[in-house]
Amino acid sequence: MKNTFTHFFFLILCSVFLFSCGNDDNDPQITSELEGVWSLKSMDYDGKYSAYQQGELLDEGTFTGKASEISMTFEFKGDQLVASGSFNMTMEYDLFPGVVYKVPVSGSNFTGTWEANGDKIYFQTLSGAEEAQIISQTDNELVFKMSSTMSQAAIGAENVFEMDGVYVLNK
Template structure:
């Protein structure tokens, strides 16, 4: 059970880090991103592969946000983004034929920073951290962001590779 707790810690920490976008999606951008956006839905999915004592363990997971009160405010001149509020997420893991559920509460999506938009790539910079997201849809009333990341963690006894995708929906 100790190792299960370690595995879940790796997965949850991998999901909650800064993410970078993918390149294969068609985008629909018909409006400006400037203004206030309120989170309406957030879903995660992915796979984490662990190698422990020479054995490989694959863990598939899905996550759905709840108790969302997160907002993003995009300003111009200068291009700043202000993030406020939190969300919680319920993660369901499938590992070795078993299903487990964990929750993480009071999470932030982004930290305040500066933003830039190049085509359908939205970049937010906070200090030395950069988050790149794909804008799947940006209309007068809807913003859909796609985030994808691959994270590799190597420790003495265990290594993991996590592939994570998040779909974030905002409205105004």
């Protein structure tokens, strides 16, 4: 039973990486530096999860993962964001050491808005808002960290994921 819930919740977790996004004041200098087409080069993440059935805790633990076979772009134009492409998500749960789950994420196209302020980028899409912290930025590379908490419920089950992801994009 735990294995079925783990697989179900892993698929739900994948959706947070596709549709994470926030909003705040805009810094024109940072905005112009970020404008353009960026390719996702890597995405590494870790976090913890809790799985519940009818309010009873079934499982909790930690996970790590990364994206591979990446063909994903993000276009920052004005205040608009257009993302498209695909990648594979891999994840390893502490519950199943040595077992790596691999899920293809294709057709991950979405649009939204974005703003930059200081060392923050705020994204907004139909699925919600997210805030990213810029770790480093050059003319050709952008590295940011985004923390997310997501809760999904279905058929009396609920899964809560708290994760930190580091994204590397190149122009």
